[in-house]
Amino acid sequence: MSENTRQNGQAPAVPLYGTAEELCDLAAFGLLVTGPDGHVLQANRTLSQWLGYNPQELLAGKRFTDLLTVGGKIFFETHFRLLLRVQSSVEEIALDFVRKDGSVLPALINGRQQPAADGQPGLHFFAIFNATERRKYERELLATRDLLRITLSSIGDAVVSTDADGRVTFMNPEAEKLSGWYEDDARGKAIDEVTVMVREDTTIRIENPVLHALRTGEVVGLANHTSLLSKDGRCIAIDDSAAPIRDDRGVVVGGVLIFRDISKQRATQKKLTEAQALAQAMIDELKRSNEDLSQFAAVASHDLRSPLNNVMQFAQLIDLRYGDRLGDGRDLMNHLIAAARRMSALIEDLLRYAKFTSDISVATELTDANRQVDTAIEVLEASICGSHATVTHDALPMVTLDPTHLVQIFQNLIGNAIHYRGPEAPRIHIGVADEEGMYRFSCADNGVGIDAGYQAQIFEPFKRLHGPDRPGSGIGLAICKRIVERAGGRIWVESRVNEGSTFFFTLPKVSSAG
Amino acid sequence: MSIFKRHNINIIGTGSKTIVFAHGYGCDQMMWRTVASDLQRDYRIVLFDYVGAGRSDLASYSRQKYGTLDGYADDVLAIIEAVATEPVVFAGHSVSSMIGLLAAIRKPELFDRLIMIGPSPCYINDGDYVGGFSQSDIDALLETLDANHLGWSRAMAPVIMKNEDRPELASELADSFCRTDPEIAKHFARVTFLSDNRADLPSLKVPSLLLQCADDSIAPVSVGEYLHNRLPKSSLVKLDAVGHCPHLSAPDETIRSIRQYLERP
Numbered sequence: 096m097s098e099n100t101r102q103n104g105q106a107p108a109v110p111l112y113g114t115a116e117e118l119c120d121l122a123a124f125g126l127l128v129t130g131p132d133g134h135v136l137q138a139n140r141t142l143s144q145w146l147g148y149n150p151q152e153l154l155a156g157k158r159f160t161d162l163l164t165v166g167g168k169i170f171f172e173t174h175f176r177l178l179l180r181v182q183s184s185v186e187e188i189a190l191d192f193v194r195k196d197g198s199v200l201p202a203l204i205n206g207r208q209q210p211a212a213d214g215q216p217g218l219h220f221f222a223i224f225n226a227t228e229r230r231k232y233e234r235e236l237l238a239t240r241d242l243l244r245i246t247l248s249s250i251g252d253a254v255v256s257t258d259a260d261g262r263v264t265f266m267n268p269e270a271e272k273l274s275g276w277y278e279d280d281a282r283g284k285a286i287d288e289v290t291v292m293v294r295e296d297t298t299i300r301i302e303n304p305v306l307h308a309l310r311t312g313e314v315v316g317l318a319n320h321t322s323l324l325s326k327d328g329r330c331i332a333i334d335d336s337a338a339p340i341r342d343d344r345g346v347v348v349g350g351v352l353i354f355r356d357i358s359k360q361r362a363t364q365k366k367l368t369e370a371q372a373l374a375q376a377m378i379d380e381l382k383r384s385n386e387d388l389s390q391f392a393a394v395a396s397h398d399l400r401s402p403l404n405n406v407m408q409f410a411q412l413i414d415l416r417y418g419d420r421l422g423d424g425r426d427l428m429n430h431l432i433a434a435a436r437r438m439s440a441l442i443e444d445l446l447r448y449a450k451f452t453s454d455i456s457v458a459t460e461l462t463d464a465n466r467q468v469d470t471a472i473e474v475l476e477a478s479i480c481g482s483h484a485t486v487t488h489d490a491l492p493m494v495t496l497d498p499t500h501l502v503q504i505f506q507n508l509i510g511n512a513i514h515y516r517g518p519e520a521p522r523i524h525i526g527v528a529d530e531e532g533m534y535r536f537s538c539a540d541n542g543v544g545i546d547a548g549y550q551a552q553i554f555e556p557f558k559r560l561h562g563p564d565r566p567g568s569g570i571g572l573a574i575c576k577r578i579v580e581r582a583g584g585r586i587w588v589e590s591r592v593n594e595g596s597t598f599f600f601t602l603p604k605v606s607s608a609g
Numbered sequence: 610m611s612i613f614k615r616h617n618i619n620i621i622g623t624g625s626k627t628i629v630f631a632h633g634y635g636c637d638q639m640m641w642r643t644v645a646s647d648l649q650r651d652y653r654i655v656l657f658d659y660v661g662a663g664r665s666d667l668a669s670y671s672r673q674k675y676g677t678l679d680g681y682a683d684d685v686l687a688i689i690e691a692v693a694t695e696p697v698v699f700a701g702h703s704v705s706s707m708i709g710l711l712a713a714i715r716k717p718e719l720f721d722r723l724i725m726i727g728p729s730p731c732y733i734n735d736g737d738y739v740g741g742f743s744q745s746d747i748d749a750l751l752e753t754l755d756a757n758h759l760g761w762s763r764a765m766a767p768v769i770m771k772n773e774d775r776p777e778l779a780s781e782l783a784d785s786f787c788r789t790d791p792e793i794a795k796h797f798a799r800v801t802f803l804s805d806n807r808a809d810l811p812s813l814k815v816p817s818l819l820l821q822c823a824d825d826s827i828a829p830v831s832v833g834e835y836l837h838n839r840l841p842k843s844s845l846v847k848l849d850a851v852g853h854c855p856h857l858s859a860p861d862e863t864i865r866s867i868r869q870y871l872e873r874p
Contacts, residue, residue: 131858132824132851160826165742166749169802170757172853173635173703180857181639189756191749232755237755279668335736522656 125202125223133158133176142223147195156348159221164191164199175206179219183208189230192223201230255352256340259305261286264349273356275326275335290352291324295332295361298322304337305350312347314338323354332358392449396442403442407435441557444570448556462498464491464536468525471505475513482513488525492534494602500578507537507571508598512540517593532604533584539597545590554586575600614693616657616684617664620692622649626721627693629655631685633703633727634801635794637663640702643860648867654756655692660684661793670793677702678804682711689719698871700724703827703853704801713804713815723817724867727811727853728836729828731805738807741829747802754795805841816842819871820863824851844870 111118119126125142129135138153146153146162153162160168167190178185185206192200203226209217253270257263263286266278274281274290281289287303289583294301304315315337323331335354339347350378410432418425472479479486486509494501505525512523519541526537545553556573572586579586579600590596612618619638628648630641638656645654658665659681671719674680685708689697696722701709706728713720732740733747789797817840821833837845846866850859 155758158824158826164749165746166751166753168741168826169746169750170635172755173633174757176852177640177854178637180854181642233756475839566691 097196124225127159127221127222127223128161129219129221131213131217131219133160135159136218145194145200145223145225146192152195159219162192164193179206181507183210189226189233201226203229214580216314238383252353252355255281255286255290255305257286257305257309257350257352259309259350261303261309261350263289265593270354273323273325273331273354275329286350286352287365290354292335293322294328295320295322298324298330303352304335305352308337308339309347309350312339331356332361335430367590389449392445395606396446396449399442400439403435403439407432407439410435448570448574461493461495462501464494464501464527468505470502474502474506475509478510478513482516482521484513484516484521484523486523486525489527491527491536492604494534495605496578496582496602500582504575504578504600507575508538511571511598512538512542512596515540515542515596517541517543517595530601533601534604535599535601537597537599539595544592544594544596545588546592547590550588550590553588610669612687615660615666615669618688618689618692619656620653621645621656622654624649624652624654627653627655627690627695627697628724628871629657629685629692629699631699631703631709632658632662632700632707633705634797635789637665639663640854640857644856644864644867647860647864651868652698652871655688655697657688659797661797662789667790667793670790672796672826675796676800678708678711678800678806681705681708683848685709685712686716686719693719696721698722698724700726700867701728702726702856703728703844704804707804707806707809710809714809714812717814718818720815722871723813723815724820724870725817725836726856726863727822727825727828728819729832730807730810730836732802732827733805735805739829739831740834741832742802744803747799750798750802751795754791754798763768810836810839811841813840814842817844818846818866819843820855820866821847822850822852822855823847823848825853827853846870 113121113578120140122139124139125145126137126139126143127135128137134336135153135157138150140150143150143153160171163171171190175188175190188204188206190202190204192202194200201263203224205222207220209220213558247265247267250267251269251434252432254265254267255263255270255274263278263281263284266274266276266281266289270290271277271281276289286305290303290305292301292303293299301321307313321333321335323333323335325331333354333358335352337350337352340351342348372576410428414421414425414428414432418428421428465488468491472486478484509525511525513521521540521542523538523540526539528535528537554572554576557569576586579602583603584601586600588596588598617638619814622645630638630645632638632640637658641654641656645656648654661667661675671680674683685699689699689712696719699709699713701724703726706725707730709720709723709725713723719857728739731738732742734740734743777847819833819836819840821828823830833845833847837843846856848855848859848866850862850864852858856863
């Protein structure tokens with residue numbers, strides 16, 4: 096614009112490259128004018144070409160809404176026209192035109208209403224832009240958005256996203272459920288107001304992992320022992336993680352928080368821990384009381400032994416010095432000495448048992464059962480010969496057990512088989528069989544057998560089925576039972592009176608003590 | 610929240626008779642501004658927004674409650690009970706005609722007369738009945754709504770909600786005119802255009818005025834006549850106005866028809 100034209104107050108000399116009508120017709124967008132009743136009064140050539148009509152057809156009594164799809168028509172009547180009436184101007188309305196051939200032309204439309212003159216509504220002017228590609232793009236965007244939303248709504252974890260300032264922009268249904276917030280209410284609120292995180296044990300508030308992720312730009316991994324305080328006052332144990340959301344240039348534009356309810360797992364874990372602690376406490380208590388008991392037995396046995404030794408020595412002294420003067424009393428004296436010897440043997444056993452109970456060492460090395468049976472037979476040689484017993488055994492495996500303990504078992508079982516022999520010479524056989532992960536040893540004899548009612552009792556300490564006429568204190572099988580059970584096996588007997596007995600015990604092929 | 614706030618109820622005018630104006634689908638109470646400012650000289654005018662529309666409380670929107678027109682009729686009854694002690698004239702545009710019908714069937718004692726502007730008991734064609742639309746047309750409408758709400762975000766809501774002590778029907782409100790949450794708009798569209806109240810028509814005891822536009826692409830003249838034949842005590846007035854919103858496009862003719870009807874004994 097030159098100084099000149101401004102001073103003249105005249106319109107600047109803008110060259111027109113054609114008549115106004117030509118400009119209108121050749122415009123790169125559709126132009127349409129309707130009366131207040133919606134009838135088309137004028138349309139430019141661009142629009143009539145787009146729609147496949149010749150200009151006359153468009154003017155022949157058609158209304159604007161006749162050119163639209165039905166959906167567009169309803170939208171026009173319920174929204175566009177009202178907006179135009181009230182605001183006089185509406186822009187960027189998306190409507191679909193129907194071409195003469197029935198195909199659809201997606202368009203963006205700006206509308207103006209001519210100011211009303213003397214109370215009558217004015218003409219309507221529309222500029223129409225072909226938006227085929229744009230609308231396709233928008234539909235794809237919408238579909239992607241919906242897919243994303245459906246995906247996030249479908250997953251079982253709670254998801255909350257925020258903007259770069261940590262304000263909630265999205266929550267999925269699981270997040271609504273756990274936090275007690277509705278997405279609509281939470282949107283725009285600070286993340287640490289909507290998802291209040293506390294330490295599980297102290298309920299002291301901790302920094303929300305999203306804020307941490309936004310501040311540091313780092314992914315925040317699962318933090319243990321976090322709880323979520325919900326809007327309605329629940330305290331829910333959760334696993335959570337958070338990450339910054341970056342745009343394609345790497346700028347942090349938001350954050351996302353993912354968490355899940357783990358209160359059930361944590362409750363189970365807690366119960367398990369409690370049960371373990373309780374079991375350990377009971378084990379400790381049991382061990383203590385066992386140790387006390389062993390100690391007591393050892394002390395008691397020891398303290399009983401010396402006075403008993405005195406009794407025996409003095410009794411023998413009396414027998415030696417005054418035996419010939421005792422007359423019938425000498426028999427009584429012999430009974431006294433025998434009783435004292437038995438008591439001494441009992442005390443000896445008690446000491447052994449107590450020592451064994453407090454000895455908790457567990458073998459970890461393999462030992463050859465064949466050798467330990469042979470050792471036991473050697474020890475028992477005198478009574479085997481004396482009773483004309485025959486002892487045989489299978490080829491036995493290697494087992495994980497203290498060798499002296501294994502000798503003790505065989506010695507007790509073979510010894511018992513000889514002690515409780517029947518009228519015939521004892522025949523004793525040590526066998527072995529496979530049993531799921533275990534060796535099952537057996538010791539079969541042809542002795543007197545054991546009444547079914549006593550078969551469980553005999554493994555209890557100091558239980559004797561026979562009177563003092565049979566040797567033994569009743570501690571042997573109790574010790575066997577303890578050895579076997581400590582090694583992870585069990586011991587039992589199958590027997591019928593006068594038909595012999597078979598003692599069984601199992602030992603694990605692999606040490607259960609690990 | 611009070612019912613006045615929830616529905617953004619505004620009362621103007623001082624007449625002895627109360628007219629409750631109910632907007633139709635796609636808009637809010639703003640659509641009544643010309644008609645209301647005239648009639649307020651002789652009538653007490655009650656304007657409100659349905660929940661989900663205009664400056665109503667969006668948080669009160671429930672897809673379950675508003676899944677049928679009955680949910681809206683419940684609100685209409687509550688509003689009338691809150692604003693009037695005498696039977697009222699209920700003027701409903703478009704779908705509000707049927708909401709008014711349902712409400713008046715349920716509690717006729719609250720209603721003096723009904724005015725239905727561009728009413729339709731059923732928008733979908735069904736056998737001999739010509740409602741004007743097919744099911745797929747309604748789907749196309751929903752797609753158009755999607756296309757036109759791309760720019761609408763929740764961020765708009767505070768703009769709509771603020772300015773609590775505004776002067777009645779201030780012109781700057783035109784900025785928020787017809788703005789609705791897209792999800793609510795789609796849901797209301799579905800409920801509106803898939804509703805079928807033809808079976809309810811004979812049950813109406815309250816007298817009614819049907820204002821039928823000459824050329825209405827939403828509610829054709831045949832639908833107006835169908836209603837007139839089935840609504841007891843109904844009067845049909847065919848307007849010269851064209852379109853679906855005569856109270857906007859031809860407010861004078863609309864006002865005249867309403868006045869004439871209400872002045873009848």
